[in-house]
Amino acid sequence: MLLTLVTAALAIVGTLLGSIVSGRFQERAAERSVRVNHGEAIRRDRLEAVTALACAVSDHRRAMWMRGDAVLKGAGSERIEALRGESHMTRSAVTRPLVALRVLIEDQAVRAAADEMITLTYALRDAHATTEALTAAREAAKVAHDAFVNAAAGYLSRTA
Numbered sequence: 001m002l003l004t005l006v007t008a009a010l011a012i013v014g015t016l017l018g019s020i021v022s023g024r025f026q027e028r029a030a031e032r033s034v035r036v037n038h039g040e041a042i043r044r045d046r047l048e049a050v051t052a053l054a055c056a057v058s059d060h061r062r063a064m065w066m067r068g069d070a071v072l073k074g075a076g077s078e079r080i081e082a083l084r085g086e087s088h089m090t091r092s093a094v095t096r097p098l099v100a101l102r103v104l105i106e107d108q109a110v111r112a113a114a115d116e117m118i119t120l121t122y123a124l125r126d127a128h129a130t131t132e133a134l135t136a137a138r139e140a141a142k143v144a145h146d147a148f149v150n151a152a153a154g155y156l157s158r159t160a
Contacts (some may be wrong), residue, residue: 032044043160044157050152052097053114054145060090061121061141068128087125109145112150117144 067083072124075083094115127137 041102043156045100046063046159047156049097049100049104050110050149050156053094053101054149054152056090056094056097057117057121057141057145057148059089060094061124061138061145063087063090064121064124065134065138068124068134069131071128071132072134091122105152107151110151110155111146113144113148117148118139120144 063083063086067080067087070080070083098114098118102111105111120137121144124134124137124141127133
């Protein structure tokens with residue numbers, strides 16, 4: 001009888017220990033899954049911020065080129081006003097992805113490349129003295145855009 005009680009007690013203790021160990025393994029697997037999912041979400045958000053900023057700046061660069069070109073070609077005041085309104089909207093559209101990039105990416109090289117891209121794109125506003133000046137400003141903005149994309153791609157590949 002004592003042997004039966006000891007055997008039953010050992011079986012109960014073994015079952016409880018097995019449940020505890022199994023539960024701990026499941027808990028660790030769940031924590032690992034949450035970390036992986038969080039990492040994937042952050043990476044996806046960073047990629048979206050980079051992409052949205054690059055697109056918004058490209059749209060603004062195009063709008064500023066069209067506005068400057070219209071001024072140089074002596075377009076009517078209605079056309080210039082319409083292009084000014086469009087350029088104001090595209091400039092405003094740069095703000096949201098820039099804020100997202102600053103919140104999600106702490107890498108100084110990526111931030112500096114973004115700042116340079118934006119500064120050179122905004123410089124198109126004052127570059128419509130001649131077609132050559134406007135073209136040079138647009139080309140400088142394009143080069144800065146490509147440098148930003150390359151810096152962001154390098155950062156994203158390192159943090160993958």
